[in-house]
Every structure is written in C-alpha cells, then in structure tokens.
Amino acid sequence: MRKSLMRMTLRQLQVFRSVCEQRSYSRAAEEMSLTQPAVSLQIRQLEELVGQPLFDYVGKKLYLTDAAEALQRAGADIFGRLESLDMQLADLQGSLQGQLSLAVESSAQYFIPHLFAAFRREYPEVSLQLVVVNHAQAIKRLSANRDDLLIMSQVPADMALEFLPFLNNPIIAVAPQAHPLCAREPLSLQELTSWPLLVRETGSGTRKACEEYCHQKRAHFAQTLEVGSLEGQREGVLAGLGLALLPRHAVRRELQEGLLRELPVSELPLLRSWCVVHPRGKHLSPVAQAFFNFVRNQRSQINALAERFAGSLPASSPDN
Known part of the structure; x- marks a missing residue:
C-alpha cells in the first residue's frame, strides 16, 4: 500500500463525502460547519495523498473523476465498518x-x-x-x-x-367509482384496453411487470398516459383520466372509502x-x-x- 494513503484522516474523508453528496464546495462547507477555503484545503490535501485530481468542473457543475469514484467506494466501506463496529460494541453492552x-x-x-x-x-x-x-x-x-x-x-x-x-405485492386494476366498467362483472384484461391507461415512468418495476404481463396476455392499450409516481397515477384515476394497474397497498384507503373501485378482472391480481x-x-x-x-x-x-x-x-x- 502507498504510504501516502496511510496519512489520510477520517476528517478528510468526511469532507470529501460531503462534497460528493452535495456536488458543491460551498454547500459541503455549510453542511460541515466549515468555511469554503477550509473545505478546499482538505480536498487539495487529499488529492496530494491520492496523487490524482478528484473533481472536474464542466461549466458550473462538479463531476467526480475515476479516482474520486474509487475513493468514494472505499470511504463508504470505511464508514460502514466503523458504524458496524459501533453497533457491535453496543451489542456487547446488551442492546x-x-x-x-x-x-x-x-x-x-x-x-x-x-x-x-x-x-x-x-x-x-x-x-x-x-x-x-x-x-x-x-x-x-x-x-x-x-x-x-x-x-x-x-x-x-x-x-x-x-x-x-x-x-406478495398484488397489482390490481382500478377505476373511479362511477366508471362504466364498475357495473360489469366479470371482466377480462382485454376489455380494459379500449380505455386510457395511466402508467409509471420508464425504470419503474411496476410498469415493467405490467407491460410484460399485458404483452403475455395480448392486452395492448392503444392510449397510455405517463405519470411519474404512484400518487400521480392514483390522482389521475380519481380525476377521470383513465384506468391504472396499481399495487393494492397503494390505493387501500381510496378502496376502503369507495373513491376507487377494484375492477373484477379475471387475470388479476398480478402477484409479485x-x-x-x-x-x-x-x-x-x-x-x-x-x-x-x-x-x-x-x-x-x-x-x-x-x-x-x-x-x-x-x-x-x-x-x-
């Protein structure tokens, strides 16, 4: 191991971690109750010990270098082990x-x-x-x-x-209480496709599971509206924008209060x-x-x- 790395201090790593999280020397200084020059000095000393620059400025944005990302992972491991040590010591004391x-x-x-x-x-x-x-x-x-x-x-x-x-995380079809589909029973997933469907953003696990399941069941919705949260989907359904496939846990209060209805779709709930x-x-x-x-x-x-x-x-x- 490089001897220079042994001269790192926990305080330097704390300041570095704050700069990484805040992406700003000034905000890190405020979080750490330090002056901005003090933060700059700690980072400069850390760069000398590492032997490489830790941050790049592009425009007004701060970016981590490859060396900074490696140091960030090592720092997270160090602080994680110290926290684990603290827990173990507390455990030895009986709590x-x-x-x-x-x-x-x-x-x-x-x-x-x-x-x-x-x-x-x-x-x-x-x-x-x-x-x-x-x-x-x-x-x-x-x-x-x-x-x-x-x-x-x-x-x-x-x-x-x-x-x-x-x-289990049951995913169900929901509609506003006065929706025409609420009067029909039973329903198939295919019968829902003539109505707009509110979906989550790309990257959502619920959206991915529902899309794969609908494709498997050959239920293709011609019109979808993308909403970036479960709460947004829920409010969109309440507003009458369309139907949604949502975790039952996410709409339990609205179902209990009668604001939303769980549609009796034979292929649902989808269980994950x-x-x-x-x-x-x-x-x-x-x-x-x-x-x-x-x-x-x-x-x-x-x-x-x-x-x-x-x-x-x-x-x-x-x-x-």
Whole structure:
C-alpha cells in the first residue's frame, strides 16, 4: 500500500463525502460547519495523498473523476465498518443500537414503515434512514452498495444477490367509482384496453411487470398516459383520466372509502413478491442482520400486519 494513503484522516474523508453528496464546495462547507477555503484545503490535501485530481468542473457543475469514484467506494466501506463496529460494541453492552439504511421500491413505501415499526418494538434503539426509489434506481444502488438492505420485487437474475421473498405485492386494476366498467362483472384484461391507461415512468418495476404481463396476455392499450409516481397515477384515476394497474397497498384507503373501485378482472391480481435484498458476500451490520432475521423469522406476524394494513382485520387485533 502507498504510504501516502496511510496519512489520510477520517476528517478528510468526511469532507470529501460531503462534497460528493452535495456536488458543491460551498454547500459541503455549510453542511460541515466549515468555511469554503477550509473545505478546499482538505480536498487539495487529499488529492496530494491520492496523487490524482478528484473533481472536474464542466461549466458550473462538479463531476467526480475515476479516482474520486474509487475513493468514494472505499470511504463508504470505511464508514460502514466503523458504524458496524459501533453497533457491535453496543451489542456487547446488551442492546442493539444504530441506524438501518434501507432503500425501498416505491410500491413498498406504504407498507415498509409499518414493518419497521414492528421491528422497532423489539429493538427500540434502532433508527431508520429510508429512501424511496424506482426499479432502475434500486439496481444502481445495489451495484454501488449504497444501502444496508433493499426492498424490491423482480430481483435481477444477472447480479450476485442474496434475497428473501417475504410478502406478495398484488397489482390490481382500478377505476373511479362511477366508471362504466364498475357495473360489469366479470371482466377480462382485454376489455380494459379500449380505455386510457395511466402508467409509471420508464425504470419503474411496476410498469415493467405490467407491460410484460399485458404483452403475455395480448392486452395492448392503444392510449397510455405517463405519470411519474404512484400518487400521480392514483390522482389521475380519481380525476377521470383513465384506468391504472396499481399495487393494492397503494390505493387501500381510496378502496376502503369507495373513491376507487377494484375492477373484477379475471387475470388479476398480478402477484409479485417483495424481497429483502443485498449483494452476495456483503458483510451485514448487526442492525441489518437483525432486520433480515426479523423478516425471515416473523412471517406470521408480517402476514397479520399486512392483513391489518390492508383493512381486512381490525386495527386492534393482536400480533400472532
């Protein structure tokens, strides 16, 4: 190993991480409670130790060099191991402490906070950092090893991943309550195609699953409207812009209140499993391992929680 690398300090890596995240020396200085010249000095010293420039300016935008991307990965590993050490030390003192960094695909964003709340009842000193992403962003985050764990469906087969399916994600067809199709039963997927369909953006896992399934069933929608979120799809249906294929969890309140109707399509629901995922060989922190074990070992509790969440059981029902 180069002797110069041994002279790096954690403070320099913290400043570097902030510049990478903020893409700005001034915003990093504000976040770190430093002056901008102090940030510039730390980065300049770090570049001398690395022996290569870390950032390029193109116009007014800051870009990471290849050396910076390599250093960013190494820094994430270093800070991750320090956080894991902190958790292990807390565990030796008899309590599990620390933060769970969790990324979830948007279709799971409604249920996962309830799942984490059940987990936190067992481990009250664990905190959560949650980010909501689409399927394409989830794959990028897995490749960069940015999170402790990730919740997704349609786990890619061409990546070295460990994954645990734990709950069905039913995708249903929904329409506003006064839509003509609500008076017809049963329906086929093909009968929906004469109406506009609201779809998610490219990169969405729900959109990908629905497109593949509709193609398999030879149900081709002539008119689609692209909306960049599940909430946007839901509001678009309420506004009468068309139909949508949505996770049942995403519209549970609207279904319960009668604002939306689940269409009785014989080929639906389309079932996909939510999975908890991490790169194969990844060293899980004690908090991440505890959450993974909770999901694996508490299936009956998770299923009961999902039923209550969907409204099919009273909220006061006890856990299994």
